[in-house]
Amino acid sequence: MEKNSSKTIEITVISGEDLWVNRRQRVKKNAFVIVQTDSSRATKMDTDGGSYPVWNEKFVMELPMHARFINVEVQCKAFSGGNNLIGTARIPVSDFSGGYLPENYLNFLSYRLRDGNGEKNGIINLSVKVIGQENTSCAASCSRPWTAVPVDNKVSGGIVTGIPVPYGY
């Protein structure tokens, strides 16, 4: 990772609310989320949450310094085999980074999703944390002991979800 060209972020796609397909029917199942910075990651499909899917998947991604938004897209597997676009949201980087928000602060954020026609279609809930550039532990940048975030049983994919404990070194 080059210094000063990008930030590392931990983004957890938590859940979605009130999602409809084609404005006529509620999403029944198999909704998933694509998160895009300069690369793309996708969550697993939610098989039973219906129009209120829960993913709880965490991604560690690089965010280029010049980036001003993160794109989030909710899609759902269509019966015909392709994918339906449910809605998109743009997360301003300023909502979780910069100003008085320190690094390693866990930001809980929620955004309105809009479908292909620009109409409102539900809400997406996520959390974003900027990981310090110089070192990946938070020992240097936070002054209080962090506790472990409980690992939800549904999270898989081999991504570590704990928050590092400060240690002397």
Add this chain to the structure above:
Amino acid sequence: MGNCFSDLDGGKQAVGGSGGSHQRAQNAGGGAGHNDAVDLFFRTKGLHGLFTQMELSLSASKLRDLDVLSKMLKLNDQEFLGEASSYLSEIVTKQNQSLTLNLHHRDGRSSKNLGTLTVHAEETVASRNAVEMTFRCSHLENKDLFSRSDPFLRISRAIESGGSVPICKTEVVNNNLSPVWKPVCLTTQQYGSKENPLVIECFDFNSDGNHIFIGKLHKSVAELISLHQNKTGANFISPPSGFRHHEKVLKGQLFVDGLIEKQLYSFLDYISSGFELNFMVAVDFTASNGNPRSPDSLHYINPSGQLNAYQQAIMEVGEVIQFYDSDKRFPAWGFGGKSYEGSVSHCFNLNGSPIGFEVEGVEGIMAAYARALQNVTLAGPTLFGQVIKKAADIAGNSISDNHAKYYVLLIITDGVLTDLQETIDSLVRASDLPLSILIVGVGGADFTQMEILDADNGRRLESSTGRIATRDIVQFVPMREVHGGQISVVQALLEELPGQFLTYVRSRDIVPLNVTQSHAEALTQLRV
């Protein structure tokens, strides 16, 4: 069992089972809002949600040695040794929850050798253990005509007399026969012991209140734990009805997808470990209050000493919160007023200083307020956005120092907002910060618009940029005249604060400062 909300969205909210999920900060606080039917139910039985029992231990030293001449134990016949007084909140906010007071004479005369009294206060909380469960159902019966059922669960505790007492209900999931609900958190106080049988009933929500029964089952917390471990489901049952004299086992099943045992630290656990509530206040200086020199004005300072609505609100809130603020320096602002330079400001320092916005103590706020009335011309319009942004900046800046401060902004206003969307935008941006906003409405204006900000019906605030509020940080109450010794409406507002504070800290797994890292790690081992 429903909330006392008169609208549909309010009625679909979860009640009673919220200890704060780590997934998302919920807008339900500690489960004890004004309109909470479960809370009212418990209060009639003498149990209080956010009021905890305190045990006071008293000890004294260096008392005067007086012979007790009378052998009778009538209080009036005893020799008076000394007295002391203190607020309970002064005691519980101390590090060791003890306070030593000097005894003095009844008439307030202090005297050297009357001795000291030490009061130690401790919460009598049975246990801090709680269980957070994620419920899911499959194959529920369809009870709606043209769509699917809108199911929710109601969990009750069986009591000796044979009936059951509801302890919580989930939110309503619309149109779904295989619903997954948000995690429900039950404390030991709610379910008793893990062997206590619980009744879990599933209903189809109906907007007219006649929810249709789908099925029920009996399981104790211990049995739910084993359902979770074995990843099996339990079938719902329909009790005998009509011509059918036996129970019918239904196809619908209940699964416990997630189960976590956790410690729920109480509000006092955090406060006594060093967490602080920092108080900030903003006063409305718009012209609609009326000329302060006229006795009709809401800002009239009565020479007889009777407090006006603004002074009352400041006193009632400030007097309670001041003990939770260690340095007692409070930021104080005014908005909607014009200084003698001529420009209207929507966030000016109440103390008139160009640089510092803090005042000392509640007396400092009252003095700054009285002085400002003489130096500031009432103007308008009524806008909160800047004051909220200022408070949010202060709260946000404190996060990087340590996580041990929570901010409370009191806004006292007489009127209707000129720019509701600007206020909503500021609130949404502040909704993920350690900040609660109390808005007190004074005077007789129509405050319906304010109730939109206080999103108790579950409708989350949406900013003009498409961001949605993380949690509900606003509480609004119209001020009323207080008669007698009842708890005032403004102080009832303060009851919401511990719940909002706990929601914030629990959603981030922040524990009291004196809880060691190894202890917190041990908790994660309790994952079942």
